[in-house]
Amino acid sequence: MSFRGLGLGRPNATCGMCAADHAKDTFMELKRKKIYRYLVFRIDDKEREVVVEKTGNPAETYDDFTASLPENDCRYAVYDFDFVTSDNCQKSKIFFIAWSPSSSRIRAKMLYATSKHWLRRELDGIHYEIQATDPTEMDLEVLKEHAH
Numbered sequence: 441m442s443f444r445g446l447g448l449g450r451p452n453a454t455c456g457m458c459a460a461d462h463a464k465d466t467f468m469e470l471k472r473k474k475i476y477r478y479l480v481f482r483i484d485d486k487e488r489e490v491v492v493e494k495t496g497n498p499a500e501t502y503d504d505f506t507a508s509l510p511e512n513d514c515r516y517a518v519y520d521f522d523f524v525t526s527d528n529c530q531k532s533k534i535f536f537i538a539w540s541p542s543s544s545r546i547r548a549k550m551l552y553a554t555s556k557h558w559l560r561r562e563l564d565g566i567h568y569e570i571q572a573t574d575p576t577e578m579d580l581e582v583l584k585e586h587a588h
Contacts, residue, residue: 459490459562466492470520471534471565474498478505481516481559483551490516490559502580514552515539516559518566521583533567533587536560542573 463481470476478496483489493515494508502519509515517537525531538556540549560566568586572578 459559460487460492463490463492464562466495467518467563467565470518474520474532476520478508478517478519480508481518483514483555485551490555502583506575506578509539510541512541512543514541514544514548516552516556518563519583521587523584523587525588531587533583534565535583535586536563536566536569537578538569538571539578540571540573 466476466479470479475498476495477498477500479492480494481490482493484491496505496508505517505519509517517539519535519537520532521535522530522532538552540552560569568583570578570582570586
């Protein structure tokens with residue numbers, strides 16, 4: 441098993457997957473510097489690691505984000521959701537979204553499901569997690585309900 445980029449010299453019994461340094465660094469840039477609105481991650485089967493497939497700049501909308509997810513394949517995503525509270529305070533919450541559409545291959549669904557917990561632990565600073573099999577399960581209204 442490869443643990444490149446993790447600094448871990450020990451095997452992970454639950455999953456042979458690892459996150460590329462770039463994936464964790466990019467997440468930290470979203471979290472701390474706010475230079476991205478969202479990140480889409482995919483599993484590189486050959487390298488057995490999670491890599492950044494797409495980044496969204498801060499001006500991109502939630503529709504831009506959802507359009508960046510494949511219709512028939514699984515992905516992990518992180519979305520930095522900005523909102524204003526009822527007492528007029530500007531807030532931000534980071535959502536982790538496990539995208540697993542019904543139409544994706546069984547093997548992909550299993551691979552993403554078994555690797556999710558491990559990746560989620562690596563991305564420190566996630567406020568909420570959503571598991572979505574179709575777009576309605578991660579509608580903007582769903583994010584708003586969680587965030588308030």
